[in-house]
Amino acid sequence: MKLGYFKRFLSFLRRKRVTPGRVLMWVIFMTLAATWVLPFMWMVSTSFKPSGQVMTREVQFIPREWTLANYERVFERAMVGRWLLNSVVVTVSVTAGNVILGATAGYALARLHFPGRDVVWFIILGSLMIPAEMIMIPRFVALLSLGMTDTYPGLILPSVASVFAVYIFRQFFLELPRDLEDAALVDGANRLQIFWRVGLPLAREAIVATSVLNFTGNWNMFVWPLLITFDEKMKTLPVGMATFAPAALGRTQIESFAPAMAAMTILGIPTLLVFLFLQRYFMQGITTTGLKG
Amino acid sequence: MVDELKGHMDLLETPEEGSQQMGQAEPQPAVRSGVSGGLNQRLRRIRWRGRRVEWAAYGFLAPFGLFFGVFTLAGIVFGLYLSFTEWGIMGSPEWVGLENYARALDDSWVPLVWLNTVKYTLMVVPVSTVLGLLLAVFVNQRLPGYVAARVCFYAPRVVAVTVVSLVWVWLLDTRFGLVNIFLSTFGIPKIPWLTTQRWVLFGVGLTSVWWISGYNMVILLAGLQGIPEELRESATIDGATAPQVFWHIVLPLLRPSLSLVVTLGLIMGFRVFGQVYVMTAGGPAGASSTVIWYIFDQGFREYRLGYAAALSILLFLTIFAVTLIQQRFLRERAT
Numbered sequence: 001m002k003l004g005y006f007k008r009f010l011s012f013l014r015r016k017r018v019t020p021g022r023v024l025m026w027v028i029f030m031t032l033a034a035t036w037v038l039p040f041m042w043m044v045s046t047s048f049k050p051s052g053q054v055m056t057r058e059v060q061f062i063p064r065e066w067t068l069a070n071y072e073r074v075f076e077r078a079m080v081g082r083w084l085l086n087s088v089v090v091t092v093s094v095t096a097g098n099v100i101l102g103a104t105a106g107y108a109l110a111r112l113h114f115p116g117r118d119v120v121w122f123i124i125l126g127s128l129m130i131p132a133e134m135i136m137i138p139r140f141v142a143l144l145s146l147g148m149t150d151t152y153p154g155l156i157l158p159s160v161a162s163v164f165a166v167y168i169f170r171q172f173f174l175e176l177p178r179d180l181e182d183a184a185l186v187d188g189a190n191r192l193q194i195f196w197r198v199g200l201p202l203a204r205e206a207i208v209a210t211s212v213l214n215f216t217g218n219w220n221m222f223v224w225p226l227l228i229t230f231d232e233k234m235k236t237l238p239v240g241m242a243t244f245a246p247a248a249l250g251r252t253q254i255e256s257f258a259p260a261m262a263a264m265t266i267l268g269i270p271t272l273l274v275f276l277f278l279q280r281y282f283m284q285g286i287t288t289t290g291l292k293g
Numbered sequence: 294m295v296d297e298l299k300g301h302m303d304l305l306e307t308p309e310e311g312s313q314q315m316g317q318a319e320p321q322p323a324v325r326s327g328v329s330g331g332l333n334q335r336l337r338r339i340r341w342r343g344r345r346v347e348w349a350a351y352g353f354l355a356p357f358g359l360f361f362g363v364f365t366l367a368g369i370v371f372g373l374y375l376s377f378t379e380w381g382i383m384g385s386p387e388w389v390g391l392e393n394y395a396r397a398l399d400d401s402w403v404p405l406v407w408l409n410t411v412k413y414t415l416m417v418v419p420v421s422t423v424l425g426l427l428l429a430v431f432v433n434q435r436l437p438g439y440v441a442a443r444v445c446f447y448a449p450r451v452v453a454v455t456v457v458s459l460v461w462v463w464l465l466d467t468r469f470g471l472v473n474i475f476l477s478t479f480g481i482p483k484i485p486w487l488t489t490q491r492w493v494l495f496g497v498g499l500t501s502v503w504w505i506s507g508y509n510m511v512i513l514l515a516g517l518q519g520i521p522e523e524l525r526e527s528a529t530i531d532g533a534t535a536p537q538v539f540w541h542i543v544l545p546l547l548r549p550s551l552s553l554v555v556t557l558g559l560i561m562g563f564r565v566f567g568q569v570y571v572m573t574a575g576g577p578a579g580a581s582s583t584v585i586w587y588i589f590d591q592g593f594r595e596y597r598l599g600y601a602a603a604l605s606i607l608l609f610l611t612i613f614a615v616t617l618i619q620q621r622f623l624r625e626r627a628t
Binding site: 009166219220241261 | 341342350354356361368375441451453456459466512515585598609616
């Protein structure tokens, strides 16, 4: 195993014309890459330190003493369990909505022949120009007068239609050959049957990519849940955990960052893990929506 | 209705249309009995651009259309209406005409928050674009470990703004923050990143650069991979040095990706909110109050929802204008 790596390394040296300049560049960028994740390391490291070892000028990435006290404090002080539940409910529902509505609308826009198709697509794309914050006040006012603040529908429904999801599915179906579907059409199946039995199973890649990308986006949603929830019990994890910030407490100093970092570890780890294991979908998603538009 | 749309449609003719028409096997409508047979027959006969209209499409679009229509399209219209009213949550909105907009011109906070936002954007967009480009060029070399490096650079982008911000509050802590401890090894005195008016935007900006550079890298990486290798090789054979190839061949071809990165960066920059909310609460003394922060403050703390709606419209117009100018600029540079 090790020898294999060594051989590959030697052939690499021959192929790539290794020069001192390139080696130096490699060292610089790899150091930068390591530096880039240093804040996460520091976050996790701080979260396991006893309070006394946090506010110090001594830099220790591996804590001298490990403790779970900070995590205990987070669970004591905040309704982390409840926020976690809220976040899971909201993220799963919104993501499911994104995929279902995105798949059907994307399919129609890519595959079906109907008057108004290009106008509809133009309007959907054009809405990307409008920042979400411009709509947040009317949305808030509307849901407030309907009494939907502090409710799951209030948290979920405004985010269910995702232009991004429509984009991915439309792009995917445009690139997918039509032969199978046409064959089913000749056999007399109707459009819904074709979509369900032929189109959707073929679109597995697009479903996974949309789910993964929208999952992280929805998990991280901040502004809308912040506005629509007043009750502590209805906050989602990113909004609730923000109460650990010194600014939220109305001061700039904090006695110890240890519990705050424990809270951030709880909040950050799920999306970081999803990204680590499914990173190719992130790259693909950005490439499709970023450049083919 | 159909004919009316058809007129517009012809202008927007998409290239794949022709091949679809050729490949499409027109299914024979099965003879059906039933009361609705007559209507069905008539619907089936309706054609648009020479092909049978597939009415099912409207059914497929309906679920998305409903939510999109209610929460986005109607939201825009309602927001516009709200901006001409005065409303404090209780009671009903009262029409005040352009008063909210007039008030925005008088409000001494408006120039401050707009200026802060512009400063922040002008700081974050160039730095994160150049950094993203450098990272993309490096990752594109596919030296050993490049996949791991790509993961590292992109990782900040996938966590919530709360995490990004709060971790950096800790890193930028004046006395015990890692950044100042690191700088002090070079003899640089402690910098009060988040607690002084002079430094606070730099502190928030640094955080954002860390957050979004990896995203820029991925977009630019896709752009770099779209540049044919032969172009570079032939230039190298003609005696061009690596910097010349980069400057005269790679960079011009990368312009669409760069333009996208800058556009997205500008939009994100003008919309900065989460970082401010978590890191500084707009302070000290308003030095890090941005536009959205102020909209939030007016709308949801002072309950001046009409005024906040008007400020949102002004922000949208600003973003729109800046995006147009930027695109014109990048396009002119291209020719």
